[in-house]
Amino acid sequence: MKISLFYEFPLPRPWTEDDEHQLFQHGLDEVEAADKAGFSTVWLTEHHFLEEYCHSTAPEMFLAAASQRTKDIRLGFGVMHLPPAINHPARIAERVATLDHLSNGRVEYGTGEGSSVAELGGFNIDPADKRAQWEEALEVSIRCMVEEPFSGFKGAHVDMPARNVIPKPLQKPHPPVWVACTRPASVQMAAQKAIGALSFAYTGPEALKERVKGYYDEFEAAGMPVTPAINPNILAIGGDLSMMVARTDDEALKRLGIGGGFFSFGIMHYYLTGMHVPGRTKVWERYQQAVAEDPTLAYGPGRGAIGSPNTVREFLRSYEASGVDEIILLLNPRSHEGTMESIEIMGREILPEFIERDAKAVAEKNRRLEPIIEKVEARRRPSNAPVFDETYNFGGLPTGRGGKFTAGEIPEAMAEINEGRVKAAQAEKAAREAAS
Template identity: 25%
Template structure:
């Protein structure tokens, strides 16, 4: 699940999140850890321009700092950057941050990466927004080298190059932490197919996912990539049970067996993991929803 509180976009944030505190974030993470959720995820934006502030908000926690904070209060749940705009930073700097996070968390990092979409952010950091796609392609390749087992990684690309420079601590995971590529554009699907260990679509409607997944597998096969790719999906907003308040017409709600039946459709499409979001009015209600999902819905999703 994507964590609440750490990003306050009007697209998905609940009103109560604006007044929440770090301890609320920690309690949600502890609940995810206790209840067996696969991962908790944090977004990435450096700065939001005024033209987008009304819709996106300006509250976007740094993903490395956030996930490191939550690594210290959890034990099992994986830590996903969804998604890190890695083209904004040199791959060695990114590798240093995320290798340290993997080391400190005992090997729980999943590095989700994406191209980014805020032009002003790139301009402020001196990065060419128009070239963000090719930059991300090369950054992924450089990160794979920098996060591998070699203390002195080497990479020689058009934009980034390094050799003879040691970095420790090394990641716990071998041969390196997984890299999942976010995005649903044709370029993002191609990138996930050719370079990713996983794909994180950005809210594709159900009826479009099968076509996207088929294209990803076709591109991967053409590129000669034989390793398994982890395919994800972001579900509709969920509410387990019959809500006594307006949860919106696009929210999937009702009895657990009904929710499970609906969510199993994702597996039939070839999806391996689903990212869920629960409608809630308070932190307590969110955790109650997580508990209800873990006990009454999740057990019916496998097999």
């Protein structure tokens, strides 16, 4: 089992002027330390307008910065929102491919539909359309990464003419593809499409064992690839997967404070029960009140990788026994200094044994899946992408509705450039004549 980290960049109020700046700088320090410690991947979510709960609104920016301070740790979008109003699929392809080059081929392409009223409503997306938008955008973004040129697409939600989208990713044909799965049905859907399942697990390793089995059973029985490269993997995130490691259980609890349950509380607030006034509602204050009424909302040992090395080691082994390929440990509001020491302890005392066993498990899994993958690949349907029209071209000045010319600045700029070129040539000629 691989062990990774997950960032939402929560930032509880009250805020000081430097808080957001410090949040990202601390994150970069932690990811650099995690790379040295041997964590598999750093996954970074994308959310919009979810103040206090998640300030990770431009994951590609942070991951690009992290790519320059790390060497081995993989960089995961966990996840990028695919509705075109949030991220156009061509722009997704460009950003994923660029990050893949900057990181020397370490990108994991996690995808999702979006769920909250804050986000779907903020971008005027009808929730009834979000699955269809995800499906269209996934196809188009992958085709933009692999086709030279992309031959065009006309769907209900994405309409794009032929263009050669550049750059192409370093990983060929494209980085591994994942989808966020919040319930068993979506895990089944991921297996059917032969892509990775970013599975939210809220009920512990025993229930996860059944979910893992269900994924691989469905992959074998009904997997039909929708991307050029398949990705038969399932990982677990959420629920009882917060992290804080110290020399003792008590010290770990002290450094985590009450923050361990903020992820789950934030989900309840923004997705289920909370009524939110932008820029006014105090989410952390509400969480503190809830913890005061029910202290079990704040996670401790047994409800996360929280405690001494021995406590955390046994906790992680219980998840390893579920058969899951990877778990992602959440970094909720906590002590930055404590997190840096946690990462160091994990790398020195905990991760090595899991890394060693994972290498053997991956080799065995590859042998076991080899005949299954052959069956899955045999179900692959021919691409329905249109053949590129070799006579197609574009050019000239853009015009608007009714043929109205709308880019007068271009000829004006070109005229200015030409005038400058002519004057420079005349000056050069005059200088030569004067010299002779």
